[in-house]
Amino acid sequence: MRVPISWLREYVPFDLPLAELAERLSIASAEVEGIERRGVPDVDGNLGLFRVGRVLEAGKHPNADRLQLCQVDVGEGTPRQIVCGAWNFGPGATVAVALPGAVLPNGVKLAPTKLRGEESNGMILAEDEVELGADHSGIMVLADGVEPGTPLADVLPLVEDIVVVESTGNRPDLLSIYGLAREVSALCDVDLAPPPGRDPACTNEDRVDVRVDDFAGCPRYIGRLFRDVRLAASPPWLRTRLSDAGMRPISNVVDITNYVMLALGNPLHAFDLDTLAGGRIVVRRASSGERMRTLDGVDRELTPDDLMIADAERSVAIAGIMGGEATEIAEGTTNVLLEAANFEPYGIFRTSERLRLRTEGSNRWEKGVDPHLAPRAAALATELIAELAGARWTGDVDVHDDLPAQPVVRFRPRRADELIGVSTPPAQQRALLSRLGFDVDDERVTVPTWRSRDVTREVDIVEEIARFRLPDVPFTLPVRREMFGQLSADQRLRRRVEDVLVGLGFSEVYTPSLVETDGDAAALRLEEPISVELALLRTELLPSLIEAARRNLELGNSRIALFEIARVYQPSGGQLPVERVHVAAVTEGGYARAKGILDALGASLHGELAVAAVPNRLFHPSRAARGGAGIVGELHPTLLGDGPWGALELDLELLLESVHEPVVYQDVSTYPAVRQDLAFVVDADLPAGELFAAARDAGAPELREIRFLSDYRDPPIPPGKKSLAFSVAFQTDDRTLTDEDARTLRRRVIDALARRFGAELRG
Amino acid sequence: MKPEDSEAATVAAVDAAALQDEALAALGCAATPAEVGELRTRYLGRKSDLKQALRNVRDRDTGMTLNAVRERLEAAFAEREAELERAALDVALATDGFDVTLPGDELAVGTLHPVTQVRRIVEDAFLGLGYEVRDDREVETVEYNFDKLGFAPTHSSRSPRDTFFLDHDTVLRTETSPSQIHHLESRTPPVYMVSIGRVYRRDAITPTRFPIFHQFEGLAVDRGLTLADLKGTLLHVMRALFGPQRRVRFRTHFFPFTEPSMEPDVSCPICDGAGCRTCKHSGWIELGGSGMVDPVVFQNVGLDAEEWSGFAFGCGLERSAQLRHGISEIRPLWSPDLRVLRQF
Known part of the structure; x- marks a missing residue:
């Protein structure tokens, strides 16, 4: 997750230097993979050269059809003449201006210049030129009401630090800026702001028709209706926050759903109400063989395993994963149905697996989102839709089953000390837990709803303490009572x-x-x-x-x-x-x-x-x-x-x-061995190994060693025969062998080989 | 006894002492075996004074005296001759123009793979701490690879995108952790065990990743084990692998079978923590996973989590070998090229 720091600070005003915050987060909460800075170089008063401007006059450049010649008030008394290539504004527009001398994020330094014969003393900025986004279709038009000459940095985040955080699968709450702010609050002991978003008034003129057939898959569904929605591009601040967080701005309504997901961690979806048959929402399983075309233009086949959002006639979204093309917010949308629901992880996981379709939404749902988050997310979205799209909130429904109770867990501070190996005073343990939203009394802890899947046992509370104490835990080795190590x-x-x-x-x-x-x-x-x-x-x-x-x-x-x-x-x-x-x-x-x-x-x-x-x-x-x-x-x-x-x-x-270990020692004979060379003519296909084995048997126990010398098959050895030569050593442990002894032994070997293989001794 | 006889004997005795001194002095000055030969002829030859005196000896005492001189001189000549011959030989040997810097005979000697070397270091470090070494099966049941280790049904490792399945219930193990279950099912605590072997992840092949790699995984279960014991144990092993100056820190993490869970980092052995390319300028290298054994694991093998506590940790052998030898990519570790292998 990419976290713009100005956004994070809105929820928790920490003072810690960023590098230190990153280290503390990495150790106790979620790994920080990097800190990126984007935007206008903040050196030598460079930021001061970026100002809010008001366009006083704008008209076609006398010598160029594609350029506008503008007079822009940047708070200097006399307006500046600026040549601009964009046409998405006119006189009266509030715009962002860079003055000559300003250094842009790409390293270019502006200078007064002449374009087609007309002086240009500055630059009216498009969002990509100051890295506020990727758009280059026109210049940024700012909200009216800001005085010309105001430093642009006061209005737009010209410089932003983005912390890239990789949280673990058990912490879906950290897939939101507010959730991370809660960790920062505990890490820095700074108060956390209340969650963003407050419901405006609802006119209640519409009934919202929502039916949930499958509470196991969808424990909660909040549906809200909006009328007179003015679909447009989002304002620069919103576009910038999304693009800093790694998402592409699309339109105000869609951007708001994404913004709320990033802020709070609850994915939302918006339907064009007028495309929903019967204006109705049914949450049900797909029927066998049902098909639907998703937002990405892919026609998908569904199974009864898949949870769907349907209208009166057909499926309109794969629940929690992706909306349908037919009902998406598009140009011409004026009435919107906002979905702030809760989906169970396992079903989403299975469908997303089967369809090989992973989205920002499915990624959060399959980790388990807090069902109590939906109303908060709905409130923030409603506030923003009313404010940014000028819409009227006309209808509201909250359909849900029994929502899970908050786990209450036994907790002994001593148990934490025993397992961690370092002592943490009970008061400090309690303080940490409350910063994280846990309710602590004597021996019991009530777990906040956003942690209720992850923290269900005493040992999970111990982990909450441990992760804040990791650097203080000493290095010890177990005191061993039994066991020893040995290779097998x-x-x-x-x-x-x-x-x-x-x-x-x-x-x-x-x-x-x-x-x-x-x-x-x-x-x-x-x-x-x-x-x-x-x-x-x-x-x-x-x-x-x-x-x-x-x-x-x-x-x-x-x-x-x-x-x-x-x-x-x-x-x-x-x-x-x-x-x-x-x-x-x-x-x-x-x-x-x-x-x-x-x-x-x-x-x-x-x-x-x-x-x-x-x-x-x-x-x-x-x-x-x-x-x-x-x-x-x-x-x-x-x-x-x-x-x-x-x-x-x-x-x-x-x-x-085949290994015989340990080896049994044999005394080395002090009597000399008698060595003799022997060669036999045998059938060519007789394996030498067999001949040697037979010789060994015949000469035992005095025959101590056989050493192969040669295998000879050329004349005078007849065809089909071979001559095998080897040397033998005879020896005993109790006396020196006489010539007579050696002759007898040799005879024993020769006779045995002759009898068994027809082997003929060569002269 | 005749007077002249006794006179001659006296003369001979006196001569003998002088003769010996003279001969030994001359011998001391002889510089070559040839000179020794000449002196031998002069003092011990047939016509030498000594031999002549011996021939003329008439009485026993004189004979014994002269014979003693003869024997002493003969020994001295032999010794001096041997000395000079040895010196001449040494001179000849020392001046034969031999070049000691020429290469020796080319004897074939092979090399152990760097991963095997790491395996042995790890085995030895743990044997020293009293651990047993295990080498378990690589084809595992879903039950042992996931279920008994407490993996949630939605854990992403269970996806056929991340894990190699042979059928619905059978996988190539994704970590050495199934050994924890096998071990605890076959022993009663206390146990101290390290399991080492191949594991599999369904990763695309890149310069830094290969779907097959090796891990070691330790497990200790005893009464009263703490997270501090885990830290100390890992510090010991990291120092065995990467040198006695290494520091270790822990970051919180999540694993299904440990709680609390942590990832250990070791101070970068390349830059010693100052920051370099290898550690991405953080001064620390991520080296696997660890934590206190989760009660769910104890429950799955029938142990009481109030009585027993334990810790477990795992770490990649390839990664360790890469760090030890400064190998930036995984490729050399799977290379059959002898120019690579013979370096280790």
Whole structure:
């Protein structure tokens, strides 16, 4: 909300410097996002060069058809000759004049000049030239009765500070200047002016026909009739206030409804009475399939969920959200029906959601507006319509159900101290609460109607005290009696995996968990994604990492090795997917590199990560493997250029299962190991892992280590066969092995492999 | 014993002492292994006086004396030789023209993502305060993401414009706060817990916003906890993240699941509060939300708000990482570019 300070001061005459006020508001009430100054530079007497003037003569410029030549009294005795391009005034008009030497908001300094041969000693101002608004269709015509020569700043806010306030959803009362003034009154301990607006006399010549069918959606509807309305542009002060507050001036009646909304927080609507069938208002739900064209020219389809304002025949407004085009105030309007109603938040929220239509009105209603505000808003609007549009107020009705009672809340000042952690004397607590409109007696607080949704419990009163004490609350730490902090096993594992991979040269990358395509056709899909690229919840990390590697290739980066640890979301068939934490890595280098990374991870975790060949769509058809915790392999050569590439993706929880911790210490044997190299000719498709496992079994317990040496398939090895070479180490803990022992052990291994695989020992 | 024999032995003994002194003195002046070799020949060689004297020894005492001199000299020669060889080697090594400023072997070492680094700082800060660390599910029910946390039916976060829905009752969590409910439902107080993980908001992608980000969220429930305890805890964590000079202030705010609610600001780590572009010249940086646990949350998990009080707070990891490293946009944190990642 944009708050012009001169408007705020009208309700609360505070002295605090603006910057300090802004800080106090930010801390206790609503965040101040900025302070803007607009208007005429207030330096070196510049403001004094802007005066009220009276046009004495005005006529066509002798040498230019589009210019007027004027004699203007600016209180100097002799009038000034000024050339002006606007024609919306004539002799006798009261206007705003800038004298030569004046600096305009855009930085231009005026000087006496000659236009088409005629002297011009000043400038008659349009509102945009002094930043009082956006209009440049003519100059500002001021109300009569101000003496020529009067400083313009006395009549118009030539300089304005605007505080931009962002209030929170629980405080619809702060979506109004008066509501903010109430906060300022409590913050600065300054009295708040009574709320603006007093009803003039009503002639009561008209009956206002209002029927509310749905009090749940519309607890209150005040309807007021006005006749002989003179629709025109609003006076400069009103236009300026609206434009400073960020709204576009339209016409006096419409501007007044907006002005009242900004001043008090109750949105209003005005109908052209003569366009309402039967001159009647019915508040009801839309009928199924009903359509209506709103003010913005959009034809909208409605549902029975939507609350409508209707006349005798059709809907004329979507309640609280937007009026209809057919009944809007427009040129020729002379009779007006003013709506000062109250609407319940949830219905407005739902309709505004469904229609994707958010307005100044809906924004306030859906936060919950005080139903007791409607009469005040009606009074201020009525006063202004009578004054600015010369209208007669001819009819009035206030239709309402039982209005909610004011909450009465238990309150113990001691409780506030206990929760806040700093003591506030009860008298000070009471004083603060009364400034905010709360009625306080011994142990009970009556909540003002404009806060009755937000403050319903004792703790809410505590917050009212707390927000004014925030800077005084000390910094302490809880006095702990129980509990201690420790990472869980899986959290420690995650850190280990991260550290090991970083040590092995991998850089960690974060990629979006939402993807365009996924290997699992059942991957969960968002109802309304923001883009096709972020539409599915991924069930695997590798495609994202492959993409990340590709990006690095394109960028010309070298030594590419990336990993990520993140959740994947596997469809479960139930409401929620199964979420697992995965680690995935992609690196330059082929299968052996990927397997080496897996083995290094296994070694550092003291786990066993055996794998077997299992094809996977992302991998080279013969270089993909799966183990207990996940997959490892060489990426399919078509995926990334400049290959080969290795990759793995593991489930951290499954990885944790293969970790045996703490490690059980084994005494280091003091007797030397006997090492021997062995090579066997076996079928080419026998996995080395199986051969090694069998050898390990046969040589146990003396066989302590097997180290792979080579896989050889060229002649003289016959086709369909391969030679697998490895070295073994035999060792015992109780003696030195003799040559005879070693021969026996070696024989045991050779025989077992021959029996099981037909393996032939190579000479 | 013959007189000449005993005379010769006496002469030899006297000679031996002088001989030793002379040899050691000469050795002290030897500057190269070659010189040591020459002296060795002179004093210990086959034709040296000592060897000759030894050959002529007739009595036991003289023999022992001469042998002792021989051993002492041999040791001294060996030592001096080793000394000179080591010195020569050092000279040779020192003058081989090696350039120590040449780069070392290129060993691959990777980097942890800055958000992970922040995650660890936060985890460690809270572990130090005795908190448990939680990592909860990201796909949540509307019940846990909104209802049990006291979100009003009209709260704007419930709109599919602001939140990603999978179906009517299922969302991608919009904050880590559902962890509060999960935790309080599974434990009895006192509890001290911090939950860290990914959250989702349906924001358009801009230089400063991405619909996926990370948060940490702490929850403490105990007897007698106050807003002052919340302030102290956050000050501690902000200092762990942004340095020991940081100050923290609180602004009133609104969250459905805390009352009173506040937003913490930390004094700008870039300008130390003087005002700069990062803090929009305010000297303060907004860093999330906090407050005292709302009684409605206690009620929803079956705890008595008169007996227990608590506080909760949440803060973005990306934002913290940005501040720590001077990253003005969100983009680098989602970049796969190793030129970006290797900086951290």
